[in-house]
Amino acid sequence: xxxxxxxxxxxxxxxxxxxxxxxxxxxxxxxxxxxxxxxxxxxxxxxxxxxxxxxxxxxxxxxxxxxxxxxxxxxxxxxxxxxxxxxxxxxxxxxxxxxxxxxxxxxxxxxxxxxxxxxxxxxxxxxxxxxxxxxxxxxxxxxxxxxxxxxxxxxxxxxxxxxxxxxxxxxxxxxxxxxxxxxx
Amino acid sequence: xxxxxxxxxxxxxxxxxxxxxxxxxxxxxxxxxxxxxxxxxxxxxxxxxxxxxxxxxxxxxxxxxxxxxxxxxxxxxxxxxxxxxxxxxxxxxxxxxxxxxxxxxxxxxxxxxxxxxxxxxxxxxxxxxxxxxxxxxxxxxxxxxxxxxxxxxxxxxxxxxxxxxxxxxxxxxxxxxxxxxxxxxxxxxxxxxxxxxxxxxxxxxxxxxxxxxxxxxxxxxxxxxxxxxxxxxxxxxxxxxxxxxxxxxxxxxxxxxxxxxxxxxxxxxxxxxxxxxxxxxxxxxxxxxxxxxxxxxxxxxxxxxxxxxxxxxxxxxxxx
Numbered sequence: 001x002x003x004x005x006x007x008x009x010x011x012x013x014x015x016x017x018x019x020x021x022x023x024x025x026x027x028x029x030x031x032x033x034x035x036x037x038x039x040x041x042x043x044x045x046x047x048x049x050x051x052x053x054x055x056x057x058x059x060x061x062x063x064x065x066x067x068x069x070x071x072x073x074x075x076x077x078x079x080x081x082x083x084x085x086x087x088x089x090x091x092x093x094x095x096x097x098x099x100x101x102x103x104x105x106x107x108x109x110x111x112x113x114x115x116x117x118x119x120x121x122x123x124x125x126x127x128x129x130x131x132x133x134x135x136x137x138x139x140x141x142x143x144x145x146x147x148x149x150x151x152x153x154x155x156x157x158x159x160x161x162x163x164x165x166x167x168x169x170x171x172x173x174x175x176x177x178x179x180x181x182x183x184x
Numbered sequence: 185x186x187x188x189x190x191x192x193x194x195x196x197x198x199x200x201x202x203x204x205x206x207x208x209x210x211x212x213x214x215x216x217x218x219x220x221x222x223x224x225x226x227x228x229x230x231x232x233x234x235x236x237x238x239x240x241x242x243x244x245x246x247x248x249x250x251x252x253x254x255x256x257x258x259x260x261x262x263x264x265x266x267x268x269x270x271x272x273x274x275x276x277x278x279x280x281x282x283x284x285x286x287x288x289x290x291x292x293x294x295x296x297x298x299x300x301x302x303x304x305x306x307x308x309x310x311x312x313x314x315x316x317x318x319x320x321x322x323x324x325x326x327x328x329x330x331x332x333x334x335x336x337x338x339x340x341x342x343x344x345x346x347x348x349x350x351x352x353x354x355x356x357x358x359x360x361x362x363x364x365x366x367x368x369x370x371x372x373x374x375x376x377x378x379x380x381x382x383x384x385x386x387x388x389x390x391x392x393x394x395x396x397x398x399x400x401x402x403x404x405x406x407x408x409x410x411x412x413x414x415x416x417x418x419x420x421x422x423x424x425x426x427x428x429x430x431x432x433x434x435x436x437x438x439x440x441x442x443x444x445x446x447x448x449x450x451x452x453x454x455x456x457x458x459x460x461x462x463x464x465x466x467x468x469x470x471x472x473x474x475x476x477x478x479x480x481x482x483x484x485x486x487x488x489x490x491x492x493x494x495x496x497x498x499x500x501x502x503x504x
Binding site for chain 1: 196198199202203210213218222223224225226228230231232234237238240241242244245
């Protein structure tokens with residue numbers, strides 16, 4: 001599988017547009033899911049992922065075939081998504097300055113057991129509440145099946161830190177489940 | 185897609201290793217949690233499917249292949265611009281280098297101009313010296329003088345001193361040149377070494393001066409070559425030591441020279457014999473009032489102080 005991606009990388013370097021097509025069909029959906037977890041909106045994520053592939057095509061000649069392609073593309077997507085978030089925040093701040101009043105933000109609702117009896121809903125909410133990097137590591141590992149080594153490359157941290165993030169995230173979720181006696 | 189490295193119930197190997205010390209039940213609970221988390225991902229909705237997305241992307245790729253040639257065009261256009269800029273800068277620099285520099289000395293003082301090779305020009309008040317900028321040689325090849333100056337030229341390549349009536353060619357020597365605009369003549373006095381003098385009206389003939397103290401006057405009236413006279417260098421250079429010396433020149437020149445040397449104005453009312461030629465010799469410590477007293481004695485007039493200088497008036501006895 002990785003070898004396959006590396007040959008695609010070679011073909012990309014040689015400006016083979018069909019290779020981009022194969023890559024697109026293979027990686028677009030995972031990337032879309034990943035970017036959505038960062039920006040929180042599917043349509044925005046779609047636009048960003050399109051831009052990622054366009055960018056990949058533009059810089060095809062600078063690709064290094066000895067570097068794993070998948071973490072590289074994930075990292076491109078991540079950078080783009082984070083940049084988008086930063087720009088959004090800045091724009092929101094500008095807008096707030098223009099309007100004078102800060103936009104009303106919903107206060108964080110405490111978990112209300114009364115509303116949600118479903119374990120899945122609870123878990124999803126707790127996942128959202130995890131620290132950003134822990135959640136990101138967990139998402140990449142669990143939903144995208146990236147190895148620790150790959151996650152480390154995407155997030156720009158060491159594999160050891162990835163493992164720590166994952167452990168801490170799992171422990172937090174586990175504690176919360178236990179506290180509610182949802183686990184026997 | 186076969187991207188999942190492990191089955192749904194098993195944790196990644198690194199996590200598994202980190203959990204070795206925990207109890208069996210906790211490990212099992214965490215594995216269950218891990219499995220649950222996998223089902224949590226919300227479905228993608230409202231997004232174009234991959235086929236549509238690929239069509240849209242390939243649509244965007246096509247114009248990009250065309251725009252890929254744009255940067256090259258832009259650089260092609262930029263290079264001539266840069267070259268033009270450099271040529272323009274070069275021309276500007278050459279223009280600047282060709283602009284001669286000029287020194288104009290205020291009235292009443294003596295100013296010195298020194299070149300890199302040690303050649304020095306002592307300029308009398310009111311004189312103007314023009315010379316080219318010469319960044320590559322220690323001293324310029326030519327000088328233009330309006331006024332009076334002592335040149336001490338260090339040995340080196342030929343230097344030409346130009347005045348309205350004479351060109352003086354110099355190698356390494358000391359000489360005095362006197363060429364005031366109102367005098368319509370140029371006086372050259374050799375003090376040391378040898379010089380070649382040409383009249384601007386007949387530049388093909390040259391007169392060689394070799395004896396210190398030789399003195400020539402060039403003007404439109406006199407034939408070339410003039411016969412060199414002998415003057416005392418002390419007289420010629422008296423102005424450098426605060427003296428005031430004029431040899432055989434009209435009264436107008438004497439008065440102008442007084443104005444320039446002392447930085448004041450001298451006005452004349454009534455009719456004075458302004459064309460009479462005079463020789464005035466004050467070798468040291470010339471004072472304007474003493475000169476004026478003596479002048480008035482010779483011209484039978486008297487002087488009066490005004491705010492900026494003096495007024496000369498003929499004696500009433502001399503008036504008709």
